Amino acid sequence: MPTSTWRNLDQQRRERVLRAAMAEFGRHGYSGGSLNVIAREAGVAKGSLFQYFTDKREFFATVAQETSLRVRAEMAQWLAGPEPGQPFDDFLCDALSGWVRYFAKHPLERAVTAATHLERDPEVRAAVREGVYRVYLESLRPLLERAVARGDLRPDADLDALLSILLLVLPQLALAPFEPGLDPVFGLYGRQPDELRAVIRRLVTALLAGFIAR
Amino acid sequence: MPTSTWRNLDQQRRERVLRAAMAEFGRHGYSGGSLNVIAREAGVAKGSLFQYFTDKREFFATVAQETSLRVRAEMAQWLAGPEPGQPFDDFLCDALSGWVRYFAKHPLERAVTAATHLERDPEVRAAVREGVYRVYLESLRPLLERAVARGDLRPDADLDALLSILLLVLPQLALAPFEPGLDPVFGLYGRQPDELRAVIRRLVTALLAGFIAR
DNA sequence: GCCGAATATGACCGGGTGGTCACAGCGTAC
DNA sequence: GTACGCTGTGACCACCCGGTCATATTCGGC
Numbered sequence: 001m002p003t004s005t006w007r008n009l010d011q012q013r014r015e016r017v018l019r020a021a022m023a024e025f026g027r028h029g030y031s032g033g034s035l036n037v038i039a040r041e042a043g044v045a046k047g048s049l050f051q052y053f054t055d056k057r058e059f060f061a062t063v064a065q066e067t068s069l070r071v072r073a074e075m076a077q078w079l080a081g082p083e084p085g086q087p088f089d090d091f092l093c094d095a096l097s098g099w100v101r102y103f104a105k106h107p108l109e110r111a112v113t114a115a116t117h118l119e120r121d122p123e124v125r126a127a128v129r130e131g132v133y134r135v136y137l138e139s140l141r142p143l144l145e146r147a148v149a150r151g152d153l154r155p156d157a158d159l160d161a162l163l164s165i166l167l168l169v170l171p172q173l174a175l176a177p178f179e180p181g182l183d184p185v186f187g188l189y190g191r192q193p194d195e196l197r198a199v200i201r202r203l204v205t206a207l208l209a210g211f212i213a214r
Numbered sequence: 215m216p217t218s219t220w221r222n223l224d225q226q227r228r229e230r231v232l233r234a235a236m237a238e239f240g241r242h243g244y245s246g247g248s249l250n251v252i253a254r255e256a257g258v259a260k261g262s263l264f265q266y267f268t269d270k271r272e273f274f275a276t277v278a279q280e281t282s283l284r285v286r287a288e289m290a291q292w293l294a295g296p297e298p299g300q301p302f303d304d305f306l307c308d309a310l311s312g313w314v315r316y317f318a319k320h321p322l323e324r325a326v327t328a329a330t331h332l333e334r335d336p337e338v339r340a341a342v343r344e345g346v347y348r349v350y351l352e353s354l355r356p357l358l359e360r361a362v363a364r365g366d367l368r369p370d371a372d373l374d375a376l377l378s379i380l381l382l383v384l385p386q387l388a389l390a391p392f393e394p395g396l397d398p399v400f401g402l403y404g405r406q407p408d409e410l411r412a413v414i415r416r417l418v419t420a421l422l423a424g425f426i427a428r
Numbered sequence: 429g430c431c432g433a434a435t436a437t438g439a440c441c442g443g444g445t446g447g448t449c450a451c452a453g454c455g456t457a458c
Numbered sequence: 459g460t461a462c463g464c465t466g467t468g469a470c471c472a473c474c475c476g477g478t479c480a481t482a483t484t485c486g487g488c
Binding site for chain 2: 464465466467468
């Protein structure tokens with residue numbers, strides 16, 4: 001969707017623009033993000049942005065997609081499923097802890113994730129989330145299906161219900177420890193890693209209670 | 215927090231301002247909502263808004279809290295808990311179905327709920343959600359505690375974990391059937407009431423599996 | 429060295445923003 | 459009847475927005 005000028009752009013320049021855009025859209029979301037600020041931070045004229053993308057929305061969509069690709073690449077290690085002999089709930093705790101740790105270490109990707117999940121404009125949100133959800137579901141559903149086949153989860157488990165709740169919990173865990181006002185029950189904001197792990201264990205226990213094979 | 219002028223305001227005028235604000239903030243969220251538009255729609259001078267509230271943020275916070283109070287008032291019938299002899303999962307299905315039906319009938323309250331839950335600015339979000347969450351938690355936690363006392367839920371149930379997930383599911387059910395791009399698993403957007411009920415049943419079954427007393 | 433195409437630039441445009449303030453209108457007390 | 463205090467008003471302020479475009483700069487082929 002971006003112009004050929006963007007695709008052929010000098011690597012360093014493209015990375016500067018991308019990082020500035022992730023930071024600005026991450027801070028203020030799509031509609032609140034300022035192209036003036038992005039151009040200034042990237043050390044680039046505003047007019048250049050309109051030679052790379054036809055308009056602001058395409059620019060944001062590109063930034064969001066690029067970000068989701070980076071996240072998926074980094075989480076690939078967990079998508080294989082539990083190691084042989086590892087209980088499924090232990091595995092899920094590990095994976096979610098890794099998930100939280102990733103976003104702790106990558107504030108830029110976390111901010112863009114927040115912007116993606118907190119977008120108000122229905123069209124923008126639908127367009128941007130579509131790609132993100134496809135990436136998650138393509139990985140998560142097979143993971144759960146393999147768990148059923150292996151006997152880790154009950155054969156009659158309602159995987160859609162579990163997936164549905166997981167898709168709510170994942171962004172919550174990615175954001176709540178680092179942004180205020182998201183979790184009034186556990187108060188995840190600003191918690192230490194070991195405290196987060198304890199909460200994750202409680203959530204996983206509650207979540208999987210009806211799914212783990214006995 | 216609003217000024218005494220607002221509290222003493224003529225009933226009709228206050229309601230006009232409130233409805234216009236709910237519609238505008240509902241459409242475009244806090245930062246995107248225009249005070250000019252609200253004033254015009256309410257048939258009121260913009261200057262008047264600043265005699266009722268000190269600034270835009272206080273205005274939005276008041277609108278959000280007032281909305282949550284109306285929602286809770288409407289849901290009061292469910293907050294008493296299950297009727298004698300009614301299984302707890304049946305009760306929760308009924309309550310959530312009522313919840314969805316309420317937002318189907320009240321697009322203004324639904325839009326404000328969306329704006330509240332999709333706000334990007336951390337300070338605004340924290341301030342606004344604080345009031346909203348307090349309203350919900352004040353009702354939900356006692357409801358679950360009574361369920362434990364009555365023997366509907368297991369005595370060792372992790373109520374915080376359940377509450378935490380419930381606070382994710384509630385806005386999801388309030389919004390996903392009516393706004394696109396929120397539910398990629400069940401595809402709730404645009405579904406009929408009976409289909410929604412079936413999904414709710416599946417979610418409740420999965421959610422309560424580890425909590426219902428046997 | 430030179431030319432044409434591609435790219436970079438930033439002043440500029442129309443329009444919208446939250447917030448202010450000098451003034452108008454009105455009801456009431458005396 | 460008039461002075462006063464509260465409320466309503468909208469033109470106005472400084473500022474910022476996404477997007478444009480004439481011009482400057484760069485670069486590859488010859």
